[in-house]
Amino acid sequence: MIEVESLSKNYGTFAAVRGLSFTVRPGEVLGLVGPNGAGKTTTLRCLAGIIPASSGTAHIAGHDVAADPVAAKRALAFFPDEPRLFDYLTVRQHLNFVARIYGVANHEQLAQPLLEELEIADKADELPGALSRGMKQKLAIACGLLHAPRVMFFDEPLTGLDPLGIRRMKDSILKRARDGAAIVLSSHLLHLLEEVCSHVLILKKGEKIADGTLAEVAARFSNGEAGVSLEEIFIRATGGSES
Amino acid sequence: MLSALLYLRLTSLKNLLLTRLRRLRQPKYLFGAVVGVAYFWFLFFRRLGAGPSVVVTNVSILGLPATRGSLALLVAPLGALLLLAMITLAWVLPTEKPGLAFTEAEAAFLFPAPLSRRTLIHFKLLGSQFAILFTSLFFTLLSNRWTSLGGNTLTHAVGWWVILSTLNLHAAGAVLTLTRLIDGGVSPALRRVVVFGGMAVLFGTSFAWVWHDLSAAPAAPINGFGPFLLTFLNGGTLHWLLWPFKLVLGPFLAADASSFLLALGPALLILAALYFWVMQMNAAFEEASLGLAEKRAAAIAAWRSGKRFSVRVRPNPPGRRPPFALRGTGRPELAFLWKNLLATHAWLNGRTFRLCAVVIVVGCLWLARHPEWHTQQMMVGGGALIAGGYIMLLGPQIARQDLRSDLVNADVLKTYPLPGWQVVLGELFAPVTILSGLLWLVLLTAGLAFAPHGASAAWLTPGVRVTGGACLALVVPPLVALQLLVPNAAAVLFPGWFHSGRARGGGIDVMGQRLIFGLGQMFVLLLALLPVGLAAVVLVLAFSWLIGLPAAVVLATVAVLTVLMGEVWCGVWLIGERFEKLDLSAELRG
Ligand SMILES: Nc1ncnc2c1ncn2[C@@H]1O[C@H](COP(=O)(O)OP(=O)(O)OP(=O)(O)O)[C@@H](O)[C@H]1O
Ligand SMILES: [Mg+2]
Numbered sequence: 001m002i003e004v005e006s007l008s009k010n011y012g013t014f015a016a017v018r019g020l021s022f023t024v025r026p027g028e029v030l031g032l033v034g035p036n037g038a039g040k041t042t043t044l045r046c047l048a049g050i051i052p053a054s055s056g057t058a059h060i061a062g063h064d065v066a067a068d069p070v071a072a073k074r075a076l077a078f079f080p081d082e083p084r085l086f087d088y089l090t091v092r093q094h095l096n097f098v099a100r101i102y103g104v105a106n107h108e109q110l111a112q113p114l115l116e117e118l119e120i121a122d123k124a125d126e127l128p129g130a131l132s133r134g135m136k137q138k139l140a141i142a143c144g145l146l147h148a149p150r151v152m153f154f155d156e157p158l159t160g161l162d163p164l165g166i167r168r169m170k171d172s173i174l175k176r177a178r179d180g181a182a183i184v185l186s187s188h189l190l191h192l193l194e195e196v197c198s199h200v201l202i203l204k205k206g207e208k209i210a211d212g213t214l215a216e217v218a219a220r221f222s223n224g225e226a227g228v229s230l231e232e233i234f235i236r237a238t239g240g241s242e243s
Numbered sequence: 244m245l246s247a248l249l250y251l252r253l254t255s256l257k258n259l260l261l262t263r264l265r266r267l268r269q270p271k272y273l274f275g276a277v278v279g280v281a282y283f284w285f286l287f288f289r290r291l292g293a294g295p296s297v298v299v300t301n302v303s304i305l306g307l308p309a310t311r312g313s314l315a316l317l318v319a320p321l322g323a324l325l326l327l328a329m330i331t332l333a334w335v336l337p338t339e340k341p342g343l344a345f346t347e348a349e350a351a352f353l354f355p356a357p358l359s360r361r362t363l364i365h366f367k368l369l370g371s372q373f374a375i376l377f378t379s380l381f382f383t384l385l386s387n388r389w390t391s392l393g394g395n396t397l398t399h400a401v402g403w404w405v406i407l408s409t410l411n412l413h414a415a416g417a418v419l420t421l422t423r424l425i426d427g428g429v430s431p432a433l434r435r436v437v438v439f440g441g442m443a444v445l446f447g448t449s450f451a452w453v454w455h456d457l458s459a460a461p462a463a464p465i466n467g468f469g470p471f472l473l474t475f476l477n478g479g480t481l482h483w484l485l486w487p488f489k490l491v492l493g494p495f496l497a498a499d500a501s502s503f504l505l506a507l508g509p510a511l512l513i514l515a516a517l518y519f520w521v522m523q524m525n526a527a528f529e530e531a532s533l534g535l536a537e538k539r540a541a542a543i544a545a546w547r548s549g550k551r552f553s554v555r556v557r558p559n560p561p562g563r564r565p566p567f568a569l570r571g572t573g574r575p576e577l578a579f580l581w582k583n584l585l586a587t588h589a590w591l592n593g594r595t596f597r598l599c600a601v602v603i604v605v606g607c608l609w610l611a612r613h614p615e616w617h618t619q620q621m622m623v624g625g626g627a628l629i630a631g632g633y634i635m636l637l638g639p640q641i642a643r644q645d646l647r648s649d650l651v652n653a654d655v656l657k658t659y660p661l662p663g664w665q666v667v668l669g670e671l672f673a674p675v676t677i678l679s680g681l682l683w684l685v686l687l688t689a690g691l692a693f694a695p696h697g698a699s700a701a702w703l704t705p706g707v708r709v710t711g712g713a714c715l716a717l718v719v720p721p722l723v724a725l726q727l728l729v730p731n732a733a734a735v736l737f738p739g740w741f742h743s744g745r746a747r748g749g750g751i752d753v754m755g756q757r758l759i760f761g762l763g764q765m766f767v768l769l770l771a772l773l774p775v776g777l778a779a780v781v782l783v784l785a786f787s788w789l790i791g792l793p794a795a796v797v798l799a800t801v802a803v804l805t806v807l808m809g810e811v812w813c814g815v816w817l818i819g820e821r822f823e824k825l826d827l828s829a830e831l832r833g
Binding site for chain 1: 565569570573575577581582585586652655657658660661823826
């Protein structure tokens with residue numbers, strides 16, 4: 001579903017992502033972790049076709065992002081860390097607009113349950129200016145979910161949500177994975193990732209340090225100990241010894 | 244404490260300059276900078292044969308002799324009047340508490356910091372001084388060409404500094420005073436009534452006074468508007484009202500060094516008085532609101548949680564309906580039209596358009612039935628044509644509900660499953676619709692107003708006029724689209740310039756780019772129109788004797804439309820390609 005082959009991204013002379021390869025199959029949730037500036041956002045933006053990669057290829061649902069971006073984008077949804085909304089569209093109008101862009105015929109029936117699930121139904125006729133940050137984020141999420149994407153990229157999806165929102169978000173991600181979506185999400189909330197992700201990929205300075213299922217990665221860094229937390233793995237993998 | 248603030252100002256300025264300089268490494272900004280610098284060079288330093296002649300001619304239009312003295316005579320009271328107007332505006336315009344403008348970062352860092360309000364105001368004034376110094380320099384370069392004013396570069400520079408600083412200090416004082424007034428419950432309406440009423444009384448009595456004096460002494464009749472204006476501004480109560488403003492202008496208008504020094508004293512005194520007023524206001528203000536710190540903390544908390552932006556967004560009026568019902572399926576381009584129309588004024592809708600059309604038709608038909616109004620009818624038609632020209636040239640700069648205003652959302656747009664050209668085309672629809680609507684109204688007016696009288700234009704039959712009008716109306720949308728392509732191409736070629744809409748943009752390179760695009764737009768229009776227009780004329784001339792004038796016009800229109808549509812299509816496709824490749828993250832850092 002998501003196939004990435006030696007993806008690299010340079011900003012000028014600075015290499016933000018180097019030679020990254022991984023695969024995410026339907027039903028898998030990949031947690032992208034790494035210190036600040038590791039290149040998580042850059043990777044996700046390349047995969048979503050927002051910025052062109054410097055080299056390497058990425059296939060989304062079988063379509064090459066660089067060669068056939070429209071087909072690839074039809075299958076994906078990207079949720080940025082900072083919600084970007086149109087200042088003059090109300091919540092409902094946002095969904096209406098997005099529905100037309102993706103050609104969702106029965107969007108009215110789909111929108112209402114989405115808004116209710118995300119608990120912003122009572123704000124349906126408000127402009128983004130009148131929403132709190134978390135609500136804006138929920139609106140951005142609703143816009144992304146409307147066309148039932150098969151591939152989803154979440155950049156820090158949980159920051160800014162209330163505890164109930166976080167729980168709902170986790171459930172929602174798991175449900176969509178069970179329904180066959182391939183999901184990549186980046187987050188610093190490692191204990192939450194442990195509950196959601198089937199796989200993890202640890203990035204540092206743009207390079208992959210480790211990837212695999214949670215158990216595989218844990219085995220690699222546990223030195224034989226049992227029950228090592230993802231947090232401990234993360235610190236062992238990225239911190240201290242500058243290797 | 245001030246040293247920290249000075250440090251903040253200076254380092255920010257330095258880094259701003261460095262970023263700007265670094266940006267010049269990209270050829271497009273470098274090119275813009277070269278054009279900008281060249282423009283200013285020609286504007287300031289290349290003395291045209293008779294620099295001030297324009298001003299002098301204007302004086303003579305007013306009925307004053309075109310000599311040096313009369314210019315200076317006129318500038319002082321008129322300048323004072325202008326200052327008075329600007330200052331009055333500062334008192335009547337604000338409806339809510341105006342507040343001193345701090346940037347978001349300044350507010351976030353400085354307001355919770357242990358700084359007195361006085362220090363904050365000093366910080367604010369200090370910050371404006373950087374801008375004022377720069378602006379003074381700029382204005383000095385500009386006014387250097389007005390040699391007939393006398394004085395030299397130095398006196399002009401100091402003069403501008405005095406004027407700008409006075410305005411700035413007054414603005415700060417007015418803001419603080421207004422805050423206090425509003426806290427004290429003085430409503431904006433009352434304030435406006437008092438200010439405007441006071442002005443009306445002052446101007447009225449002054450007028451009566453001068454009028455009385457003039458009619459009492461008919462021996463010295465005053466001919467012409469200019470001399471009368473002078474007498475009016477220099478006499479009566481206005482003499483006293485404008486006096487302090489003339490003092491402020493004094494250093495700038497001083498003809499030589501000694502009069503400059505003489506004028507500088509009173510001007511600086513006024514500045515000092517304003518400064519004390521601002522500081523005084525501050526002290527009283529602090530006492531008046533003890534809970535201010537708390538309120539501010541709450542405001543900052545709200546700001547941090549993102550609520551702050553609710554201030555800037557217009558409330559969506561409950562009756563605001565989308566321009567049309569947008570179904571889930573269909574051309575996605577129309578979604579952009581729908582969205583961008585929602586971002587404009589609510590009154591820019593089909594109903595207003597139809598209402599205007601009805602008014603125009605009724606009005607013009609009424610005029611046409613009254614031959615004694617023939618001149619007015621021609622004036623309406625001419626006015627419509629002039630308005631049309633302006634809409635054609637300036638409209639694309641003003642109606643910006645397209646890629647230009649959506650560039651901040653480029654990240655979102657790029658995740659949509661649309662090829663670049665579809666996004667660009669969709670974004671163009673809203674301004675094309677609005678401007679075409681306006682131009683159609685113009686065509687309607689002109690077509691109705693230029694109804695031929697008499698035999699001189701017998702060939703201009705109603706049939707020909709209707710066909711011609713309809714054909715022109717058809718050509719209008721692609722023509723407008725073609726024009727809009729230039730600024731939109733600029734938006735994807737130079738996103739740094741448009742994206743900075745949220746922060747403060749600018750710089751000489753950007754200014755140069757603006758020049759280039761203004762010219763570029765004219766050039767594109769000419770390039771698109773000249774050959775097509777020529778071809779159309781040839782077609783009409785060649786075929787009108789064969790198939791009749793209306794049919795020939797239709798034929799020519801079809802040809803013109805085909806070419807224009809092809810041109811627009813190429814433009815949209817090219818911009819779309821560029822939009823797909825656009826790497827905003829790289830552009831904005833660079
Ligand atoms: N537009 C840009 N121009 C230059 N460098 C950039 C740009 N965007 C990101 N970088 C650099 O690329 C690196 C990776 O940034 P990225 O935003 O992908 O990190 P991240 O892993 O998402 O970090 P965080 O956890 O803080 O969100 C950083 O070193 C950053 O400084
Ligand atoms: Mg990030």
